[in-house]
Amino acid sequence: MENKARERELLLSWEKGAVLPREFYCRDTVQVARELLGQxxxxxxxxxxxxxxxVETEAYLQGDPACHASRGQTPRNRVMFGPAGHAYIYFIYGMHYCFNIVTAAIGVGEAVLIRALEPLCGIELMQERRRRSDLRQLCRGPACLVQALGLDRSLNGAPVYKPPLLVYRGLAVSAENIVVTTRIGIKEGAGLPLRFYLRGSRFVSRP
DNA sequence: ATGATGATTAACT
DNA sequence: GTTAATCATCATG
Incomplete structure (x- = not known):
């Protein structure tokens, strides 16, 4: 298997790496969105x-019409206004969930949407949850990765720097390996360069 | 109380 | 490229 070697390499970096600290997220949202690639x-x-x-992220900013928080705080988006480094998980289209990580300072409603992963561990479990065996179809798309990992509403507001949710430091990604483009599935604020993905990755939702 | 809508996906043509 | 699936959330009355 060609994937085996790749999986082993990634797994090694994961095991050696540290969990990203809370402070990682208390920064400029675009910067965090870019730096989350490879983690x-x-x-x-x-x-x-x-x-x-x-392998793919999108930034949602204050004053950005596509951002759930842009029209003020509501019960749904309240965790976006809370401390950075916590999960914002919302229900959409009557059947899907999307996973974000809150960024910036308390009171600033910004977050990074995680849009795609390159599967690394728990692959059999993800294949079962997704009812698909093809690695490329496991975590390709924001609602797909939520289903693959088994995330749900109970994790809304949970920190991502301690169990059971963790983001580990992975491989560093240089600027030339980050593609910057427009976000997917929004009406207002389309055209803004706030989507980021790993150049050449076959696991992104859309090139 | 009601109605419009959506940071999607899978299965079509 | 098009569309059905399916409902919590929010603005409005």
Whole structure:
């Protein structure tokens, strides 16, 4: 398997790396969105561990019409206004969940949407949850990765720097390996260069 | 109380 | 490229 060697390499970097500290997220949201590429998102679910390398992100900013927080605080978006480094998980289209990490200072409603992962661990479990065996179809898309990892509403507001949700430091990504483009699935604020993905990754939701 | 809508996905043509 | 699936959330009355 060509994937085996790759998986081993990634798993090694994950095991050696440290968990990204809370402070990592208390910064400029675009910067965090870029730097999250290459890091490893892991969820220790009751059924087992699953996770992968973050290969695609989107930034949602204050004053950005596409941002859930742009029209003030509501019960749904309240965790966006809370401390950085916590999960903002919301329900959409009557059947899907999306996973974000809150960024910036308290009171500033900004976050990074995680749009795709390169599967790394818990692959059999993810294949079962997704009812698909193809690695490329496991975590390709924001709602897909949530389903693959087994995330749900109960994790809304949970920190991502301690169990059961963890983001580990992975491989560093240079600026030339980050593609900057427009976000997907929004009406207002389309056209803003706030989507980021790993150049050449076959695991992004859309090139 | 009601109605419009959505940071999607899978399965079509 | 098009569309059905499916409902919590929010603005409005």
């Amino acid at each position: 490893v998102l892991v969820y220790h679910s009751p059924r087992g561990v699953a996770g992968g390398v973050i």
